[in-house]
Amino acid sequence: MTDVKSTxxxxxxxxxxxxxxxxxxxxxxxDFTAGADQVxxxxxxxxxxxxxxxFVGRNEGMTVSELLDILKITKQSLNRVLSNxxxxxxxxxxxxxxxxxxxxxxxxxxxxKLEQKVSxxxxxxxxxxxxxxxxxxxxxxxxxxxxxxxxxxxxxxxRRVTKP
Amino acid sequence: MTDVKSTxxxxxxxxxxxxxxxxxxxxxxxDFTAGADQVxxxxxxxxxxxxxxxFVGRNEGMTVSELLDILKITKQSLNRVLSNxxxxxxxxxxxxxxxxxxxxxxxxxxxxKLEQKVSxxxxxxxxxxxxxxxxxxxxxxxxxxxxxxxxxxxxxxxRRVTKP
DNA sequence: AATATATGTCAACATGACTGACGTAAAATC
DNA sequence: GATTTTACGTCAGTCATGTTGACATATATT
Numbered sequence: 052m053t054d055v056k057s058t059x060x061x062x063x064x065x066x067x068x069x070x071x072x073x074x075x076x077x078x079x080x081x082d083f084t085a086g087a088d089q090v091x092x093x094x095x096x097x098x099x100x101x102x103x104x105x106f107v108g109r110n111e112g113m114t115v116s117e118l119l120d121i122l123k124i125t126k127q128s129l130n131r132v133l134s135n136x137x138x139x140x141x142x143x144x145x146x147x148x149x150x151x152x153x154x155x156x157x158x159x160x161x162x163x164k165l166e167q168k169v170s171x172x173x174x175x176x177x178x179x180x181x182x183x184x185x186x187x188x189x190x191x192x193x194x195x196x197x198x199x200x201x202x203x204x205x206x207x208x209x210r211r212v213t214k215p
Numbered sequence: 216m217t218d219v220k221s222t223x224x225x226x227x228x229x230x231x232x233x234x235x236x237x238x239x240x241x242x243x244x245x246d247f248t249a250g251a252d253q254v255x256x257x258x259x260x261x262x263x264x265x266x267x268x269x270f271v272g273r274n275e276g277m278t279v280s281e282l283l284d285i286l287k288i289t290k291q292s293l294n295r296v297l298s299n300x301x302x303x304x305x306x307x308x309x310x311x312x313x314x315x316x317x318x319x320x321x322x323x324x325x326x327x328k329l330e331q332k333v334s335x336x337x338x339x340x341x342x343x344x345x346x347x348x349x350x351x352x353x354x355x356x357x358x359x360x361x362x363x364x365x366x367x368x369x370x371x372x373x374r375r376v377t378k379p
Numbered sequence: 380a381a382t383a384t385a386t387g388t389c390a391a392c393a394t395g396a397c398t399g400a401c402g403t404a405a406a407a408t409c
Numbered sequence: 410g411a412t413t414t415t416a417c418g419t420c421a422g423t424c425a426t427g428t429t430g431a432c433a434t435a436t437a438t439t
Contacts, residue, residue: 065342066338069338069341069342069345070273070334070338071376071377072341072345072353072356072357073334073337073338073341074269074273074376075357075360075361075376076243076244076247076360077266078360078364078372078376079240079360079361079363079364080240080244081287082363082364082365083240083363085365097393097394097395098394098395099394099395099396102241105238109234109238114416114417115416115417115418116415116416116417123245124395124396124397125396125397125398126416126417126418126419127396127397127398127418127419127420128395128396128397130417130418130419131394131395131396132394132395134418134419147416150405150406150415150416151404151405151406152404152405152406152415152416152417153405153416153417154416154417154418170234170237173237174230174233174234174237176363177233177236177237177363178229178233179362180359180360180361180362180363181233181236181359181362183358183362184355184358184359184361184362185358187351187355188354188355188356188358188359189236189355189359190352190355191348191351191352191353191354191355191356191358191359192236192352192355192356192358192359192360193236193239194347194348194349194352194355194356195344195345195348195352195353195355195356196239196240196242196243196344196356197239197243197344197348198343198344198345198347198348199243199244199246199247199340199341199344200242200243200246201246201249208242212235212238212239212242213235261424261425261426262425262426263425263426263427278385278386279385279386279387280384280385280386288426288427288428289427289428289429290385290386290387290388291387291388291389291427291428291429292426292427292428294386294387294388295425295426295427296425296426298387298388311385314384314385314436314437315435315436315437316384316385316386316435316436316437317385317386317436318385318386318387
């Protein structure tokens with residue numbers, strides 16, 4: 052039987068390298084989200100609330116359907132967390148000026164405070180990782196992660212990420 | 216009022232850079248998992264099953280508690296998916312030889328096939344991103360993601376990731 | 380012999396996703 | 410002006426996956 056693991060088999064090395072990259076992403080994402088989750092628990096909010104606060108914070112005045120498009124969840128799913136956030140005064144809605152069917156979303160003062168608090172934890176984690184890794188590594192991180200985004204939507208997503 | 220967004224304010228640039236890095240991670244992870252989820256749906260398996268198959272595949276003979284430690288979920292949670300995988304013949308348990316309380320976990324032939332199938336989708340995605348980004352970028356990706364892993368456990372996790 | 384550990388299991392519950400159906404107001408189109 | 414489409418909300422039921430807490434069983438360790 053052929054020794055697939057032979058050191059000189061470039062295909063195996065490639066596969067192993069890819070498997071490691073995949074696992075690395077799993078562990079990094081797990082620990083990356085852990086800090087924010089901890090803070091949110093004090094408010095009885097979960098990751099779903101966080102995502103709403105994050106994206107509304109970065110796109111003040113965005114509509115509900117824009118948010119749905121980013122999150123890729125159903126409106127019923129969104130509605131549960133969104134109406135909760137509104138009821139508890141972290142997010143507010145204003146009728147669209149041009150199209151009055153739209154509900155434009157904004158963070159309240161309270162919402163902005165929470166966003167800052169949670170974001171800070173994550174930013175500090177990423178800042179440390181960036182500092183340790185160095186500028187070239189950061190550029191590489193960006194390149195690779197960009198390449199992981201669904202090609203069909205990559206441009207649109209990247210415009211959203213880098214625009215605000 | 217001070218213009219916090221002034222182009223010459225390095226603090227703002229830093230914060231914006233970090234926010235973009237965070238969002239990038241969110242979108243990349245979302246799309247990275249989408250492909251695997253699709254395949255798993257055909258088997259009526261979810262992400263939880265995938266994680267078990269992945270880690271058992273990469274650590275044949277690992278014990279239940281090792282797996283629990285990696286996944287950071289409760290044994291009750293694990294048990295639901297694990298017993299399902301066993302019942303359906305994708306994973307098997309063997310009593311530990313040294314410590315007979317332990318249940319060592321292995322993929323069956325069927326399990327290995329599924330693991331390959333799902334892994335392949337993800338590996339192709341990552342391979343494309345790596346190819347587009349280039350070798351230096353890949354090194355940077357690894358450095359940064361490693362830095363995102365909880366410092367306390369980083370060495371242990373990295374040994375696990377790179378060992379097998 | 381007593382205690383600790385590895386695992387399994389029952390029961391109840393929370394979160395956040397889903398589908399499907401239906402309603403309402405406003406915009407767009409015929 | 411009537412009709413259709415769009416943006417959003419909502420009710421109802423389901424599913425996947427996580428949680429706590431309590432308890433059982435076999436095996437190791439002390």
